[in-house]
């Protein structure tokens with residue numbers, strides 16, 4: 076198993092180019108099931124999760140062929156409809172094949188995803204939405220078995236909010252399925268995330284009729300069939316925010332970010348500015364693909380942050396900002412409203428000298444002068460990024476174990492940090508150095 080060894084304290088300087096978004100790419104790839112024509116996606120990041128999605132799609136009769144910067148998907152509508160536990164357990168996002176399968180093939184069998192390091196993660200809202208479209212859904216041997224009576228779903232008006240607000244992949248599933256349903260669907264309390272807007276753009280280019288994506292009410296007029304198209308995935312806002320936190324954590328760093336999706340990161344930029352981090356947009360022609368320069372103004376300032384559904388502060392950038400706030404001058408308060416148990420990084424930061432006390436969904440961080448290097452354990456994707464950021468700032472050597480979590484969402488992160496001057500290397504846990512960039 077690979078680990079990262081980081082010797083902290085080196086300022087970062089250079090250019091960081093943001094890759095295509097993992098969370099946008101996964102439902103876009105699943106949308107290939109909705110059409111019998113080839114679908115080409117550009118800028119799909121090369122990650123464990125996208126590889127797993129290609130594997131799952133292959134089991135469902137979707138061939139994929141990867142070229143220089145694009146992947147072409149061709150679905151056989153008579154292919155199997157069963158997403159097996161072996162794959163679903165490696166990637167919860169496998170659930171986003173449910174809506175497309177049901178809509179195009181009239182049936183789907185998907186292993187029920189379990190919980191994960193973020194806590195219990197139910198899919199009741201996905202099922203509620205699909206049932207509202209007429210799907211008959213049963214649970215058998217740990218699998219969800221869904222059927223569209225007479226082979227086609229029916230449009231409906233439905234409410235998709237839950238106790239934590241909207242659901243991103245639930246909205247993706249119901250919106251994708253409604254495109255081929257008979258009649259009009261209105262999704263109320265839809266997720267407003269940029270990844271949903273990107274999916275609506277793709278579906279519209281395939282012939283779907285969708286209005287309101289990016290707002291809490293999405294209206295879809297069902298069509299008989301969808302065709303193929305070519306689409307470029309939006310840049311990854313979480314990777315971009317991670318790069319900003321990395322640039323801010325070591326004094327005297329200056330990092331230029333290319334493909335910075337400023338339009339999708341307003342809440343993050345607001346908190347970063349308050350913390351004393353300057354993000355100067357130098358080219359804002361396309362607000363989803365700007366160029367910017369990141370520097371921090373003197374000492375970091377403490378801030379109050381609450382995670383919320385978009386356009387609020389994203390839960391996927393909670394851990395990374397917390398690593399940075401460990402070095403702010405005073406008390407910061409971080410409240411997690413999406414996944415109240417998402418604090419597995421807190422004890423690990425404590426092993427590096429951070430002072431954090433947690434009560435329920437809130438953590439109070441008292442800034443310290445220095446973090447100190449230590450062996451730490453990554454527990455999930457964004458927690459791993461948080462520990463890498465802490466390691467970049469810490470005095471001495473930090474070993475981040477289980478970086479396979481990080482490899483799910485960041486393509487060759489260590490190589491890109493190394494290119495900006497960070498002292499970081501990937502090794503296997505038997506300490507043999509491995510080639511930088513191998514993921």
Ligand code: UD1
Pocket residue numbers: 097098099101168195196197198199200201202237238239240241242243244245270390391413414
């Ligand atoms: C997506 C992202 C994930 C991000 C999360 C929240 C992908 C592949 N993953 O996950 O990185 O952290 O959005 O921004 O895009 N919930 C229910 N019932 C449901 C579904 C969700 O109660 O049926 C709850 C969840 O437990 C959570 C909240 O709703 O508390 C939001 O979850 P959701 O938006 O569905 O997360 P995902 O789409 O799975």
